[in-house]
Amino acid sequence: MRLPPAVQQELARRRLVTTGRARAQGGAGERPSRAKGAGLEFADHRPYQPGDDIRALDAQVTARLGTPVVREYVVHQQLPVLVVLDASASMGTGSPRKFELAQQLAAALAYAGLSGGDSVQAVTFGEGVETCGRMQGVNRATELLGWLGRARPGGSVTLHQAVTHAAARAPRGALVILVGDFLGDLDPQALRHAHSRAQEVLAVQVLAPDELDPAPLGRGLTRLEDAEGEGSLSVVLDSATLDAYRRALGDWNAALAALLGRHGGRLVQVRSDQAVQQVILREFLARGVIR
Known part of the structure; x- marks a missing residue:
């Protein structure tokens, strides 16, 4: 394809x-992640902890505060x-x-x-x-x-x-x-x-x-077949039926959008x-x- x-x-x-719910994680990618570590984009300072790379120490901030402080950077992941x-x-x-x-x-x-x-x-x-x-x-x-x-x-x-x-x-x-x-x-x-x-x-x-508006299919008695083998239905396509169909589809899609929205x-x-x-x-x- x-x-x-x-x-x-x-x-x-x-x-x-994304809306913010999905998040970058793992691997080397192009998206800022929640992880902090080595990188090019400065994120924040934090107190030095045993085991930290001493090359991450910020000499100026450490001197000003009198306590060891390291620089953290945004990690870009996938x-x-x-x-x-x-x-x-x-x-x-x-x-x-x-x-x-x-x-x-x-x-x-x-x-x-x-x-x-x-x-x-x-x-x-x-x-x-x-x-x-x-x-x-x-x-x-x-x-x-x-x-x-x-x-x-x-x-x-x-x-x-x-x-x-x-x-x-x-x-x-x-x-x-x-x-x-x-x-x-x-x-x-x-x-x-x-x-x-x-x-x-x-x-x-x-x-x-024709699913959004079946009017072009014509008027009168029409037999509808379920594409997935769940049976068939005979309906009379007239103005009332078409209006009811449009309302039902609109209601279904509104409910679908609301359902998705409730789950982010x-x-x-x-x-x-x-x-x-x-x-x-x-x-x-x-x-x-x-x-």
Whole structure:
């Protein structure tokens, strides 16, 4: 799988943004962490402790206070990022298909993480839950994007199962990025599990235009099939039904955003008929997903 060159160039100078819940940890990266030690960016002074490197002593402050004082510096580390792509059968529906944009967005966010010095791992779920190894450095982008590009929509593994599986394996304080449609499938228990591990959840919801407004499908008796084999339903598409559907979808998405917010997460909604460049330059920049 390849991202358009213009997208790669744009992402190469961008960084993933967190709300502060996710935190840099371990490795040598580009993000200021809570750790203090050797570095270039001065953080603070503290009293000398036995075992400290005497080269860290601040002679001027020590002389002024009459007690040994050392200088501490900000340590720049990596942010652990987990990208979870919904590859269940429902993502293969819609016009244009939701999965194609979702796959590109998952790849774009993974690429932004790698180019920003973060450590990135990807998970897909559909027929089963598949996990790739954690990768670091933009030189691993081709490998990671190739792994994501092999995913195909199918099966019915739930987002709850995938998030629970992924959150349990991701480090504490990781940024967990979910890309899917989230129609009837985002269990509070899975979010609580991520929240308990101090993980920050960013949910990118991809919906097709006919899911947002089914009016173009026409009027009259219509048979709706569940893409994941859960049965079918016959409905009469008329003004009242369409209005009820729009209200229900609006209520569901508002509840979804509120649920994520209660657990320190965020929701970004996009349409499957948007180009990946448009989503990155408009939605992601405007919503503070990247900067």
